[in-house]
Amino acid sequence: MNGSHWLLEREQPRRRLDAHTVVSQAHILVHEGGAASLTMRPLAAALGTSTSALYRLVPSKQWLLVAIVDLVFGEVETSTAADVGDPRGRLEQLSTAMHDVLVLHPHLHEILASHVWVTPNTIRIAEIAFTSLREMGLDDPELLDAYNAWSGYVIGFSAIEAKPAENAPDRALQRAMRRQLEEMDPGAFPILTELMPDVADRAFGLPSRPRRSGESGSSFAWGLAALLDGVAARKRRRSRA
Amino acid sequence: MNGSHWLLEREQPRRRLDAHTVVSQAHILVHEGGAASLTMRPLAAALGTSTSALYRLVPSKQWLLVAIVDLVFGEVETSTAADVGDPRGRLEQLSTAMHDVLVLHPHLHEILASHVWVTPNTIRIAEIAFTSLREMGLDDPELLDAYNAWSGYVIGFSAIEAKPAENAPDRALQRAMRRQLEEMDPGAFPILTELMPDVADRAFGLPSRPRRSGESGSSFAWGLAALLDGVAARKRRRSRA
DNA sequence: ACCTGAACACCGTTCAAGT
DNA sequence: ACCTGAACACCGTTCAAGT
Numbered sequence: 001m002n003g004s005h006w007l008l009e010r011e012q013p014r015r016r017l018d019a020h021t022v023v024s025q026a027h028i029l030v031h032e033g034g035a036a037s038l039t040m041r042p043l044a045a046a047l048g049t050s051t052s053a054l055y056r057l058v059p060s061k062q063w064l065l066v067a068i069v070d071l072v073f074g075e076v077e078t079s080t081a082a083d084v085g086d087p088r089g090r091l092e093q094l095s096t097a098m099h100d101v102l103v104l105h106p107h108l109h110e111i112l113a114s115h116v117w118v119t120p121n122t123i124r125i126a127e128i129a130f131t132s133l134r135e136m137g138l139d140d141p142e143l144l145d146a147y148n149a150w151s152g153y154v155i156g157f158s159a160i161e162a163k164p165a166e167n168a169p170d171r172a173l174q175r176a177m178r179r180q181l182e183e184m185d186p187g188a189f190p191i192l193t194e195l196m197p198d199v200a201d202r203a204f205g206l207p208s209r210p211r212r213s214g215e216s217g218s219s220f221a222w223g224l225a226a227l228l229d230g231v232a233a234r235k236r237r238r239s240r241a
Numbered sequence: 242m243n244g245s246h247w248l249l250e251r252e253q254p255r256r257r258l259d260a261h262t263v264v265s266q267a268h269i270l271v272h273e274g275g276a277a278s279l280t281m282r283p284l285a286a287a288l289g290t291s292t293s294a295l296y297r298l299v300p301s302k303q304w305l306l307v308a309i310v311d312l313v314f315g316e317v318e319t320s321t322a323a324d325v326g327d328p329r330g331r332l333e334q335l336s337t338a339m340h341d342v343l344v345l346h347p348h349l350h351e352i353l354a355s356h357v358w359v360t361p362n363t364i365r366i367a368e369i370a371f372t373s374l375r376e377m378g379l380d381d382p383e384l385l386d387a388y389n390a391w392s393g394y395v396i397g398f399s400a401i402e403a404k405p406a407e408n409a410p411d412r413a414l415q416r417a418m419r420r421q422l423e424e425m426d427p428g429a430f431p432i433l434t435e436l437m438p439d440v441a442d443r444a445f446g447l448p449s450r451p452r453r454s455g456e457s458g459s460s461f462a463w464g465l466a467a468l469l470d471g472v473a474a475r476k477r478r479r480s481r482a
Numbered sequence: 483a484c485c486t487g488a489a490c491a492c493c494g495t496t497c498a499a500g501t
Numbered sequence: 502a503c504c505t506g507a508a509c510a511c512c513g514t515t516c517a518a519g520t
Contacts, residue, residue, distance in 0.1 A: 016484095034355075035355070039511085039512065039513085040512080040513060040514085041511085041512080041513090049485080049486095050485065050486055050487080051486095051513090051514090052485075052486065052487080052488095052514080052515075052516085053484085053485055053486075055513095055514070055515080056484080056485085059413075060411065060414075060513085060514085061513065061514090062411045062414055063411075063414060066414060109354045109355075110354050110355040112354065113350045113351050113353065113354030113355070113400055114275075114276070114277075114350075114351040114354070116404055116414075116415060116418060116445070116446045116447060118418040118419075118421060118422060118441075118445050118446075118447060119418070119421075120421070123421070123422070123425070123430065123433065126433060126440075126444075126445075127429075127430045127431075127432060127433050130432040130433065130436070130440075131432055134432060142463070143436075144436070144439065144440065144443055144444055144460065145460030145463040145464060146463075146464070146467075147440075147444055148398065148401065148402070148443070148444055148460050148464060149394070149398065149460065149463065149464025149465075149467060149468070151397075151401060151444070152394055152397040152398030152399075152400075152401050152402075152464065153390070153393055153394045153397060153398075153464075153468070154397075155397045155400070155401065156392075156393040156394060156395075156396050156397010156398065156400060157389065157390065157393030157394075157397065158393075159354055159393075159396070159397060159400075160389065160392060160393050160396065161389075161393075163357055170301065170303045170304075172300075173301075173303055173304060173307060173357075174357060177357060177359040177360070178359075180359060180360075180361070180364065181359065181364070184364070188368075189364065189368045190368075191368060191371040191372055191375060192364065192367060192368050192371065195371070195384075195385070198385065199367075199371075199385065199388075200359075202385055202389070203367075203385055203388055203389055203392070204357070204359050204367075205357045205359075206357060206359060219385065219386030219389050219390065222383070222386040222387075222390065222475070223386060223387070223389060223390025223393065223394075223468075223472075224390075225471070225475070226387075226390060226468060226471030226472045226474075226475050227390070227394070227464075227467060227468045227471055228471070229470070229471035229474055229475065230466070230467030230468055230469070230470035230471035230472075230474075231464075231467045231471075233467075233470055233471075233474075234463070234466070234467050234470065257503095280492085280493065280494085281493080281494060281495085282492085282493080282494095290504080290505095291504065291505055291506080292494090292495090292505095293495080293496075293497085293504075293505065293506080293507095294503085294504055294505075296494095296495070296496080297503080297504085301494085301495085302494065302495090483520100484519105484520085485518105485519085485520080486516105486517105486518080486519070486520095487516105487517100487518085487519095488515105488516095488517095488518100489514105489515085489516085489517100490513105490514085490515080490516105491512100491513095491514095492511100492512070492513085492514105493510100493511070493512055493513100494509105494510095494511085494512100495508105495509085495510095495511105496507105496508085496509080497505105497506105497507095497508090497509105498505105498506100498507095498508100499504105499505080499506085499507100500503105500504085500505070500506095501502100501503085501504080501505095
């Protein structure tokens, strides 16, 4: 059909590499081993090409990292949120969708913290959030405040929650931290002592046993509801004045 | 006095390097050039020693990064918070002190996102936060939820706010992001278009001009008040039931 | 036009060898 | 006992040279 020998029919069709394929493979490396394990030589090897060939498809490693952020935020399900008429419900739907994706990609936070990531998919999400907040009654000076509070909470909460997944580096260091909590002076730290070992597991990212998959123990929704309650009340207070 | 020649009197007293000095210098390098600029060879050079000599004082670069986190959190002023009788006021005081420090050390977030950081100073701060939240009426299952919401907000908000400071890497990439916002379709993104250029500057970390020092334009306090309002209301609701 | 190997200027960490 | 240089196994990126 395409001129290749019948013996080669089932082989990969030798199509040229494109930028999207490089980004996908880079994402896989980050997903499997963290941001530090994304390096150009193994990336090229995984794609069956030479390191220098990558630089005709992709300008730099920095570019690649931002492209991965866009790829992951592209997985955030926004169509169900769009159907919700109530703006508060829409924003909660969006937040949950973001949290779901960020929990599935815990290593993304390493990139988020060290790069500016204004990309098509993050812009798309921001527009939905701003629309919802305005419909909730927030306006000019407070609208930006509310957006910053919302995004800080969603990203920050997910980042702290995602940390346990990255338990690979330096076991000795983690053991030292855990011992610090276990040998804490109960007189100086009464509440922490009382809440151990729960607090190590669910707040400090030092689980004593590996998380079972699906078991997040997350209080994301609780805090989100609290924040949005407060935002709505704060706006009402102002419009009443 | 100490046997050294008078010509050497004003020179550094040749005291042996200790771990604390290494951590301090490492912190300076991170502060000045970001986490990526902390490398062992220049660190050794700045301390006037050999790279390999550092490894007798400090176990690894990872250890050094966690030590820097502890050093910075050690700067968080907690004594004024301790004086506040009202638990809500005490938590607000603590949060503000944390925000102040984190804004002064924007590069710390690169470390926070990729490491577990349970250290003496972060434990000290957590104990104060837990005490305040319990005195605000939160208890067993909700206490941890509330702590996670609070810490996610404080760290996450500060992280997003700190990003503009790291504008060093890849000007071309940042220009591409800014162009994306400037050439946005107003039909598809009405609110973002309306809020430009303010939204690029104050929400997305793409300031059109460098920040004047002291000018944070931060809505940290606004969002914190909203969150704590919501947390307090949520607890009241439960105890009434 | 497309891809390569080799090179440049770096990394973190170790260790035999010096004093 | 303390410190060093050199080495090991890596980095991101460039570029002359090949097909």
